[in-house]
Amino acid sequence: MRFGSKLIHNGNEIDKNTGALSIPIYHASTYHQEDVDRPQEFDYSRSGNPTRKALEETIAILEGGDRGFAFSSGMAATSSVLSIFSSGDHIIVCEDVYGGTYRIGSGFFSRFNVEVTFVDASDLDAVRSAIRSNTKALFLETPSNPLLKITNIREAVKIAKERELITIIDNTFMSPYLQRPIELGIDIVIHSATKFIGGHSDVVAGLAVVKGRELAAKVYSVQNGFGAILGPQDSWLLLRGLKTLKVRLDYQQRNAQRLAEWLDSLPNVRQVFYPGISSHKDRDVHFSQADGAGAVLSFKTGDRNSAASFMKKIKMAAVAVSLGGVETIVSYPVKMSHASIPQNERERLGITDDLIRVSVGLEEMEDLMEDFQSSLVQD
Numbered sequence: 617m618r619f620g621s622k623l624i625h626n627g628n629e630i631d632k633n634t635g636a637l638s639i640p641i642y643h644a645s646t647y648h649q650e651d652v653d654r655p656q657e658f659d660y661s662r663s664g665n666p667t668r669k670a671l672e673e674t675i676a677i678l679e680g681g682d683r684g685f686a687f688s689s690g691m692a693a694t695s696s697v698l699s700i701f702s703s704g705d706h707i708i709v710c711e712d713v714y715g716g717t718y719r720i721g722s723g724f725f726s727r728f729n730v731e732v733t734f735v736d737a738s739d740l741d742a743v744r745s746a747i748r749s750n751t752k753a754l755f756l757e758t759p760s761n762p763l764l765k766i767t768n769i770r771e772a773v774k775i776a777k778e779r780e781l782i783t784i785i786d787n788t789f790m791s792p793y794l795q796r797p798i799e800l801g802i803d804i805v806i807h808s809a810t811k812f813i814g815g816h817s818d819v820v821a822g823l824a825v826v827k828g829r830e831l832a833a834k835v836y837s838v839q840n841g842f843g844a845i846l847g848p849q850d851s852w853l854l855l856r857g858l859k860t861l862k863v864r865l866d867y868q869q870r871n872a873q874r875l876a877e878w879l880d881s882l883p884n885v886r887q888v889f890y891p892g893i894s895s896h897k898d899r900d901v902h903f904s905q906a907d908g909a910g911a912v913l914s915f916k917t918g919d920r921n922s923a924a925s926f927m928k929k930i931k932m933a934a935v936a937v938s939l940g941g942v943e944t945i946v947s948y949p950v951k952m953s954h955a956s957i958p959q960n961e962r963e964r965l966g967i968t969d970d971l972i973r974v975s976v977g978l979e980e981m982e983d984l985m986e987d988f989q990s991s992l993v994q995d
Contacts, residue, residue, distance in 0.1 A: 619678075638856075639670045639855055642665055642667045643848055644848075646661070662843045667848035668848060668851045671854050678858070679787075679798055679825040682829055684825045687822035687844050687845065690822040691808075694786070696824070700837075701730050704729055705753075706732075706733065708735055708753070709721050710734070710735065710737035710738075711735055711965060712763050714808075715953050721734070737765075737772065747775075752782060753783070762889075763889050768904075769802065770800050774801075785804070786807075791807070791812045793861050793862055803826065803828065805824065806822070812861065812940035814853060821853075868977060869910055871976045871979070872890065872974075872976040875984065884917065885992070888915045892909030911976045913974050914971055917972065922994055923971070927946065927972070929990065929991035930987060932944060932983055932987035933946045937952045943977040944975065947973045
């Protein structure tokens with residue numbers, strides 16, 4: 617079955633009790649037990665809920681994993697996955713990563729003696745050189761946030777498997793529609809489902825999909841023990857959002873391609889970051905492992921004043937954190953998504969004060985480009 621059909625027909629689309637074409641929202645915290653000597657599937661909703669189960673099974677099918685898990689946020693998913701590691705363990709993380717992931721890697725988990733080294737994961741030699749005797753995992757994000765750098769997933773997996781490392785990837789920018797890392801050898805896939813999977817800027821959620829029953833049991837132990845689970849109402853919103861993932865992303869990435877090419881042609885735009893344009897140095901690598909360029913791009917205006925002017929003038933796009941909604945969202949990474957990264961480190965990475973990130977929505981492209989054009993002109 618092709619992916620677009622699988623979004624609609626995956627075995628979790630019809631309520632088996634009533635035939636309803638929408639899974640019910642089970643607002644239940646606990647469940648009657650018919651026989652205390654024979655435990656039934658559901659007993660307490662931290663441990664399992666029928667609406668959440670439908671979502672978790674759906675995302676596992678779409679990503680090609682053995683088990684899915686739904687969390688209260690993307691960071692809850694990331695933090696819970698990283699909690700399977702122990703004191704004394706070392707994890708390699710790509711340096712151009714979401715600011716929240718950087719924050720917990722550089723600060724929170726260090727309190728528990730879990731050490732993190734940030735490397736340029738697009739440089740596989742740097743990944744290989746960072747491996748130590750106590751390294752247990754490799755954490756990737758490709759395309760990366762916010763500079764859309766590309767890591768060769770297949771080659772990174774080969775390096776990891778040579779040293780028996782667990783491989784983890786944040787697949788938020790691509791979603792399972794455009795990139796399925798488990799098919800490329802990745803062990804754990806993470807999503808901020810707040811973004812493209814939800815798709816309407818109305819839910820905060822995280823998902824993880826695991827390949828391998830033993831590894832999945834470790835993630836479930838953390839999910840059940842910490843209890844950072846997704847509620848039934850939000851699970852239902854994600855189930856609904858998934859049904860339109862393909863049609864939304866098809867339109868959004870066509871818009872993103874046009875916008876990126878147009879921005880790349882403007883004299884007052886210094887640089888555009890988007891794997892769909894010919895100037896992206898790792899374009900071929902990206903399209904060898906993904907089915908599209910996605911709907912997120914970044915660009916540099918050349919100086920802070922022009923970037924600030926653009927953010928004040930823009931009208932068609934929302935100025936906000938987050939991405940992946942039906943509306944175009946522009947954000948200013950140095951003050952928003954990556955503010956938790958120290959300034960000197962941001963500048964070393966190229967996350968400068970003239971960088972603007974754009975999540976392209978479903979607007980008419982001509983309207984959006986007219987607004988961008990007028991907003992890029994300084995008074």
